[in-house]
Amino acid sequence: MFLPTLREAPAEAEVPSHKLMLRAGMIRKLASGIYSYLPLGLRVIRKVERIIREEMDRAGAQEVLLPAIQPRELWDKSGRWNVYGKELLRFKDRHDHHYCIAPTHEEVITDVVRREVRSYRQLPLILYQIQTKFRDEIRPRFGIMRGREFGMKDAYSFDADDEGAEKSYQRMYEAYCRIFKRCGLKFKVVEAETGPIGGSFSHEFMVLADTGEDAIVSCSECHYAANAEKAEVTSPDPASSLSTPLKPLEKVYTPEIKAVSEVSEFLGVFPQELVKTLIFQTDDGVVAALVRGDHEINHVKLRNFLGSHVLELADEQTIVGVTGAPVGFAGAIGLHNIRIIADNAIRGMRNFVMGANEKDFHYINVNLDRDFKVDSFGDVRMITSQDRCPKCGGLIQFFRGIEVGHVFKLGTKYSEALNATYLDKEGKERLLVMGCYGIGVGRTVAAAIEQNHDSDGIIFPITIAPxxxxxxxxxxxxxxxxxxxxxxxxxxxxxxxxxxxxxxxxxxxxxxxxxxxxxxxxxxxxxxxxxxxxxxxxxxxxxxxxxxxxxxxxxxxxxxxxxxxxxxxxx
RNA sequence: CGGGACGUGGCUCAGUCUGGUAGAGCACAGCGUUCGGGACGCUGGGGUCGCCGGUUCAAAUCCGGCCGUCCCGACCA
Structure with a gap:
């Protein structure tokens, strides 16, 4: 057997699964984020695929194989040619026609189905495929955990109505639980953001591992679990400080003191008595976002709140232009002509510290309304361990997880864009209601290793062992x-x-x-x-x-x- | 894309500061001893020092550009 094991791990590998897969002779790298699978690695991949096929078939899904290379026209119809960004690898053929290497297959599958499905009698329909996809990741890392080329199983469901779609979703959800259990993984299912795939709601299947890229939270009392970026903050504003009398606004000299930790130390106050002012670039101009010093802004929430496609921290030039001060001294006082969004937690604050929009100065004893106005308040920050469960008020716990599966209820986003319809019992034309369901095959293998190894090497669960x-x-x-x-x-x-x-x-x-x-x-x-x-x-x-x-x-x-x-x- | 580090034999790395014959361990080939947790001895093969250019009598080493890889950040299934 061709099984080149290594005594030492190549210097490029950082996490255990990557090191071990290289050392065990499972994979070899060709380029950043692109790997060859050697016999041992391929056997494990095939094992996982077999479990997936068995469970998909059992759930009534049928296997297909779709093109990896797809014409631009299809992506124009769904509108994603423009939306998807640099992750979508594009190129031209000899006739100068535009193509892309598919990062996901909603477009083609919807196209196939809309041509063939005419009647409600053909529904429900669930199709799936296992194939190589390509996403030109900004920063591939951790071996096949976040590669650019990667093997993925994706399934798509088509139903006559919402109720049917709900059932299909449930069915896939259950199949996923069986798949990951059979792979010997300890996992959690969490509520998640839908991202560029779109849709009304989704769940992620997270394998618990310290090296996981995602932060997830779960409630110690009830069943609530969510991706940390999705987790709602419903904690009441700490009203206690609202009774404190307002002190007069004062400007203080803070030479070269910028970061929250520096400012709080310099002034002898707690970080939660500071307000951070972050300047963002959005679809329609520059926006200022205010969060408490010890809180972290949640980009996804802020983007959703603003309804903006683009959301990036403004560059230094823009910040100087808007605030009149270098980075580190931004504040809301005297900010004109730009929208100011504040996190809900700001409401409950009195006599806080804020940048003065002037080099080397901060304000102390700042107060809402008296000193500046906020255009709107919202939940735009990351949840913390001090917050409470949004469902039951229980304590929040944090975990790290590797996202191995993701199920989305898409609704009619793609059927509408690509005009995928059927005729119902009354002969009326209606839109297909869709769902999509992905599993990262290679990532599942990496996650299994991440979760099952010791200082001597891998300890494969017997169901996926080579x-x-x-x-x-x-x-x-x-x-x-x-x-x-x-x-x-x-x-x-x-x-x-x-x-x-x-x-x-x-x-x-x-x-x-x-x-x-x-x-x-x-x-x-x-x-x-x-x-x-x-x-x-x-x-x-x-x-x-x-x-x-x-x-x-x-x-x-x-x-x-x-x-x-x-x-x-x-x- | 911003910050940092690195690129020397298949792998891990030394040598670069201070320019002067390209090294070690492991791996590989042959012979011998050996055979229950990465042996031992002898012999041997293998390197455009990432690429291009410059400085110099002389460049792995100094300078410039490019390419690649990894880490942190921004971003993302």
């Missing part, structure tokens, strides 16, 4: 050991057990190390020491528990062990 069993004959030059290994290999194969025989002329230590590294769940060690006593060793990678077994009993013992492992994992 092989279920690895046989290690410690000395291939020993006739009896070699023969015992060969015959065990054959009898396991005949039981349709996936087994790898390490028949290399290598040191025992190397075989053990490689075996641990590539993470095969069950190891059979055949060596002089125990063979002389008439037995083999069967070891579980996960628990390091060893059983001594007679050679002729080994095949059925292993078969039972595999069944038990699969059962334990999916119970």
């Amino acid at each position: 092989f279920q069993v690895i046989i290690l004959p410690l000395d291939m030059s020993d006739r009896m050991i070699a023969e015992t290994a060969e015959s065990l290999y054959k009898s396991l194969i005949s039981k349709e057990i996936e087994v790898l025989l390490d028949d290399r002329q290598e040191w025992a230590g190397i075989k053990f190390k490689d075996g641990d590294l590539i993470g095969i769940p069950i190891r059979v060690t055949i060596g002089r020491k125990t063979l002389d006593k008439g037995s083999l060793e069967v070891t579980l990678r996960s628990k390091r528990a060893t059983h001594l077994v007679k050679p002729h009993e080994a095949p059925s013992f292993i078969e039972e062990l595999i069944k038990k492992e699969i059962y334990d994992q999916t119970e």
